[in-house]
Amino acid sequence: MAYRLKARDSSVEHAVRRIAREQAARALGAIEHEPSAIATHEVRKSCKKIRALIRLVRPSFPAYSTENARFRDMARLMAGARDAKVVADTCKLLIAMAPDDLGEGFFAPVLEDLEAAADGLVQGEVEDAHLEKVRVLLEESRERAADWSIGENGWDAIGAGLGKVLRRAGKAAQVAADDPSAENFHDLRKRMKYHWYHTRLLVQIWPEVMQARADQLSLLADNLGLHHDIAVFEQRLADLRTARAHPHAVECLQTLASQRRETLERESRPLIDRLLAQSPEDLEGHWRSLWQIWRAGTAHKRD
Numbered sequence: 001m002a003y004r005l006k007a008r009d010s011s012v013e014h015a016v017r018r019i020a021r022e023q024a025a026r027a028l029g030a031i032e033h034e035p036s037a038i039a040t041h042e043v044r045k046s047c048k049k050i051r052a053l054i055r056l057v058r059p060s061f062p063a064y065s066t067e068n069a070r071f072r073d074m075a076r077l078m079a080g081a082r083d084a085k086v087v088a089d090t091c092k093l094l095i096a097m098a099p100d101d102l103g104e105g106f107f108a109p110v111l112e113d114l115e116a117a118a119d120g121l122v123q124g125e126v127e128d129a130h131l132e133k134v135r136v137l138l139e140e141s142r143e144r145a146a147d148w149s150i151g152e153n154g155w156d157a158i159g160a161g162l163g164k165v166l167r168r169a170g171k172a173a174q175v176a177a178d179d180p181s182a183e184n185f186h187d188l189r190k191r192m193k194y195h196w197y198h199t200r201l202l203v204q205i206w207p208e209v210m211q212a213r214a215d216q217l218s219l220l221a222d223n224l225g226l227h228h229d230i231a232v233f234e235q236r237l238a239d240l241r242t243a244r245a246h247p248h249a250v251e252c253l254q255t256l257a258s259q260r261r262e263t264l265e266r267e268s269r270p271l272i273d274r275l276l277a278q279s280p281e282d283l284e285g286h287w288r289s290l291w292q293i294w295r296a297g298t299a300h301k302r303d
């Protein structure tokens with residue numbers, strides 16, 4: 001179930017259908033065989049991969065809006081449990097960064113509240129109605145994907161979608177540089193993550209070079225993902241502050257969260273600049289040439 005276009009794929013349409021069905025099957029397998037927390041993670045991951053896949057061919061895929069909305073809504077069904085668990089995990093991470101003179105007991109009441117909320121969501125919503133609803137939707141989507149139609153073939157089916165994501169990433173990077181709000185960094189994260197998925201999908205056009213780029217995009221995705229997790233955690237801290245719960249521990253955690261978030265922003269900036277240094281037009285043209293070389297050199301595998 002490698003998440004990439006393969007030399008033996010007879011067309012882009014064939015590849016898109018194959019990859020989407022494989023990802024749906026992977027998520028269904030997790031629902032069937034894994035604990036709810038793992039199943040939730042796998043469903044969300046597969047939905048993101050499928051959405052990135054169809055975004056790559058968006059200009060040539062008439063059903064894009066409908067199918068994108070289906071997978072987006074499936075992932076959203078899982079979001080409540082995921083966010084609750086992330087808030088608790090982020091709290092633990094920040095506690096580990098706290099000064100030594102503040103023992104774990106200082107933060108224990110906050111962590112207990114957050115973990116109780118996460119446990120309630122996982123055992124309630126996700127295990128029961130949500131995972132079952134998603135299972136039905138995934139089975140339907142797997143069948144629908146077998147009939148997807150892509151209007152172009154070869155690079156003509158891919159280039160425009162690739163370039164559109166890159167242009168949006170460039171704009172998002174500039175907005176985040178001018179106004180480093182949590183919302184702006186979250187938008188940048190989404191755009192760069194789409195490009196990471198696209199790089200993985202096209203890794204075979206020059207594996208050594210593309211994998212190196214994918215590795216750097218993965219690092220950036222981790223950094224910006226943690227940045228987003230901290231922003232979600234800070235929202236929960238604001239709720240606790242409003243409720244006047246555990247004020248001293250909450251204040252300390254807010255300071256730690258702000259410091260870590262600012263460090264992630266500073267460390268991510270050079271990586272973002274390097275990854276977006278080439279214009280979308282130049283990168284798309286370069287990858288088009290690599291695609292043509294790859295497909296010509298592997299034509300015998302499709303005979």
